[in-house]
Every structure is written in structure tokens, then in C-alpha cells.
Amino acid sequence: MAQQTPVRPLGATGDGAMIDEDWEALRFRVHRSAYRDPEVFRTEIDRIWNHTWLYLGHETEIPKAGDFKTRTLGGRPLIFCRDAGGEVRAFFNACTHRGTVLCRHSEGNTKFFQCFYHAWAFSNSGELAALPGDDAYPDDPAFRASMALRQVPRLQIHEGFVFVAFDADVPDLLTHLGPAAHYMSLTAKIGEHGMTTLPGVQLYSVKGNWKLAVENAMDGYHFAPTHNTFVGYLRETGFAVTDDDQYAYDLGGGHGLLVLTGHNGRIGMVWEPRFGDEEKTRTVAKRRELEARLGPELAAEVADASRILFVFPNLLLFDLEALTIRQLEPVAADRTDVRAWQFVEVGEPESVRALRIKTMVSFVGPGGLATPDDIEAYEAVQRGITATADSADPAHDWSDMSRGMANEKQGNQGRSIDEGAMRSFWRRWAEKVGAGTSVAGDPPAGTPAAGPATGGAGK
Numbered sequence: 001m002a003q004q005t006p007v008r009p010l011g012a013t014g015d016g017a018m019i020d021e022d023w024e025a026l027r028f029r030v031h032r033s034a035y036r037d038p039e040v041f042r043t044e045i046d047r048i049w050n051h052t053w054l055y056l057g058h059e060t061e062i063p064k065a066g067d068f069k070t071r072t073l074g075g076r077p078l079i080f081c082r083d084a085g086g087e088v089r090a091f092f093n094a095c096t097h098r099g100t101v102l103c104r105h106s107e108g109n110t111k112f113f114q115c116f117y118h119a120w121a122f123s124n125s126g127e128l129a130a131l132p133g134d135d136a137y138p139d140d141p142a143f144r145a146s147m148a149l150r151q152v153p154r155l156q157i158h159e160g161f162v163f164v165a166f167d168a169d170v171p172d173l174l175t176h177l178g179p180a181a182h183y184m185s186l187t188a189k190i191g192e193h194g195m196t197t198l199p200g201v202q203l204y205s206v207k208g209n210w211k212l213a214v215e216n217a218m219d220g221y222h223f224a225p226t227h228n229t230f231v232g233y234l235r236e237t238g239f240a241v242t243d244d245d246q247y248a249y250d251l252g253g254g255h256g257l258l259v260l261t262g263h264n265g266r267i268g269m270v271w272e273p274r275f276g277d278e279e280k281t282r283t284v285a286k287r288r289e290l291e292a293r294l295g296p297e298l299a300a301e302v303a304d305a306s307r308i309l310f311v312f313p314n315l316l317l318f319d320l321e322a323l324t325i326r327q328l329e330p331v332a333a334d335r336t337d338v339r340a341w342q343f344v345e346v347g348e349p350e351s352v353r354a355l356r357i358k359t360m361v362s363f364v365g366p367g368g369l370a371t372p373d374d375i376e377a378y379e380a381v382q383r384g385i386t387a388t389a390d391s392a393d394p395a396h397d398w399s400d401m402s403r404g405m406a407n408e409k410q411g412n413q414g415r416s417i418d419e420g421a422m423r424s425f426w427r428r429w430a431e432k433v434g435a436g437t438s439v440a441g442d443p444p445a446g447t448p449a450a451g452p453a454t455g456g457a458g459k
Helices: 038-049 141-146 173-177 180-188 210-217 220-226 228-237 277-294 296-303 350-363 371-384 405-409 420-433
Strands: 019-022 027-031 054-058 067-073 076-082 088-092 107-109 112-114 121-123 128-130 154-158 161-165 195-197 202-206 247-252 255-260 306-311 315-319 323-332 335-345 398-400 437-440
Touching: 019 420, 027 420, 038 323, 038 420, 054 067, 054 076, 054 323, 067 323, 088 154, 088 161, 112 128, 154 173, 154 180, 173 180, 180 255, 180 306, 180 315, 202 371, 210 306, 210 315, 210 323, 210 335, 210 371, 210 420, 247 420, 255 420, 277 296, 277 350, 335 350
Parallel strands: 019 437
Antiparallel strands: 019 027, 027 398, 054 161, 067 076, 067 107, 076 088, 112 121, 121 128, 154 161, 195 335, 202 335, 247 255, 255 306, 306 315, 315 323, 323 335
């Protein structure tokens, strides 16, 4: 493989490093061109999105044969569908004739996809099914076979979560996921009869770099000051909000995990007064069901703590009051599209479903008490980092992520209110894009720290 040319930040000094990690000075900082430089963005699409497993969707979004969704990953239009035989597939959404976008609906159910331009039609398993004026083409089965829809090179599924890769040579999905697969499995174990996505998707666009969304999710430090309205509301309802005994884990491969025990309750798992007395009774019964089905130890791991899981580079699982799947789609250096789905227990009572949706939209929904705060925060960062671009003093053009390094150097587990999970993400990012990295001093043993194999709520 040809050696990658390192990405150089605009306005950097010295060796042009984009990541500055110094364990003597206890300093970790990222050059701000990483968020705003179009050249860096193009390199990310090439070296990350084109050569890494990407989260496409959940198989319960397309439960029946013929169901399809269209969406974009890394700028590539795709058809995500279940064929007539029930197999999950992903095709490039481009007619093999002249490249026209083939499917122009966002979702539906069909046996055939027909191009509006010249009326070529394809089955939902990809074969060319109809070729108008076929007497003008070779009477050769090999020609028709060559015109089948182009499938994405790799597709694998873990616990219903569907991933694709545009590079056929990526390692297997479970190798890519590493310990993150365990926490996805915990999510899948919540429902006695399984889990499913609800119909509909929340789609919104953010005027900010995609990496700011990752930082925000892995940043427990901002919770109390940024979401003070929500924190005050919880306290008024009688729920004690705390940052104590909450930790961050580096799961390797750029994946990160926050384990949170004092930010909120969880429907069916951890009761809080705003859920009501009926839900309090159900929470006790749900715990008994989990223990009977999974055993006390695994039930405790599933139920006792909220989690935010980031799977590099584009999947976030917010297992908080309710459970939200969030997908990141970089559009430009300063713009990100976000898609979100609600993930719920199959067969739960309608009253619980209604409470779950109400609770979700009150916090992590795009109109809730948290997400608008978060969007404003990273849009404000995106606006602010233009102030230090091409500064007379290049030392100004860096963002600091040093919080908690002294604690880590002492061998302690990183806290959720520190920035260790963000640092592990940036190390992986730099490795993937070939960005220059300056490292000084000796990092503590075990850096990056290994995540907990089980029992994630503890130290």
C-alpha cells in the first residue's frame, strides 16, 4: 500500500502536527483546521468513510419483503432494502445504464425499482428485470448479468444493526466493533420479545463539523452548565442529579463509552418521580423479568446505568431515559446531517410506549431540552473557530482537550466529566486520516485505557 501523505493544518507551526499530546505538560489539543478545512474534510471521506464500516440502519426498519429505505452515507446515495427472499441488501442508488438516481422515494415497498429516465427496471434483489427495446442489445445473458444493480462491497449485521463498507478488504465487522459489540448486545437484550425501531425518522441538519457531534456525545463535562434548565427540572421533580461515580471508557478503534448513573432515570430500568407510580410498579416487575431471563449479573449490567456508546465513525446509541439510535452524515466541513430513530421493546404496553416517546422528545429529541442546546453549542464552536484562523499568533488556533490527564496519569479510570473519550477518538481519527501527531512524555500504562469487558457501571 502506498504511504499516505500526512494532512497538514493551515496555519500550523513547527512540524505541522494536528494533534499535540504532551504527558509532561499534561496537554492535549487539536488544531482547529481539523474542523473547518475543506481539504481535511475530503481526506476524511476518502480515508475514513470509504475504508471503514459505516452504520446504515436497523433491520427492523425494513421488516417485510420488498420494504426499502433510501439514505446517503459518505455522500453516496444508497438503497437499503429487503428482497423478495427476505435478505437484507444495500445497493448503490444509481441505474447501471447511465447512472441516474434509480429510486427517488425515501421509503416504500416494491418488487421492482424502475428508472424514470429510460425505464430500465430491476428486481429488489438487484437483477435487471426489464430492458425496453431489448432487441437493440446483445441477446446474451452475460450482458444482462453485467447490468445488475451494484451492491455495496460489504454488508454485515450485528444484533440487527446493519453496517456496510465501500472497501471489500475491511476486517470483519466484529473485529471492527471490538468491545463495542458487547454494549450493542446489551441494548438488544432489553426487550423480552426483542427490540424494534419505531416508524419514522428525525432528520435535521447542523451547521457544524461532524466531529463536534462526536465530542459532544462523549463530553459529560458540559451536561450541568449547558443543560441547566433540564437539570433544574429534574431536581424539582425529586430526582437527585450527580456527576459522581460516572466513567468514560476507550473501547479501542475510536469507539467510546460513557457510563452514567446519576443523570436521569430510564423507562423500565431506573425509576424517577416524573415517570409516575404506574411506571414505578412496572420497573420492579421489569427487573424481575430481566433477572429471570438473563441472570442477576447480566440484568444489572443491562439495567443499572445509562450509557452513551459511540461506534466509530457514525453511530451513537443514547441509552438514557429512552433509547435513541443516531447516525451522523458529514455533508461539508461545516455541515452535518443527523438521523435519529427510537428503539423500543417489542410488545410493550401502549401506555409505556407513549411515556417513552414523551420522555424522549422532552430531552434528546430535536425539540427537547437537550438537543437544541447541543446543536447551538457546536454551531457556536463552528462559528467561533473562524476567529482564530490565520491568526497572527498561531498558538491561538488550537482547541484544548486536556481535562483529566493528571487523573489518568495517576492510573485512575477516566471520569465521564473528563475528556479522555474525546482524546481516544482523536487518536484514532489522526491514525485513519494520516494527520501529523506530536507526542511528548510517557503516557500512563494502558493508554488508551481498555474498556470494561463486563460490569460497565463500575470502576
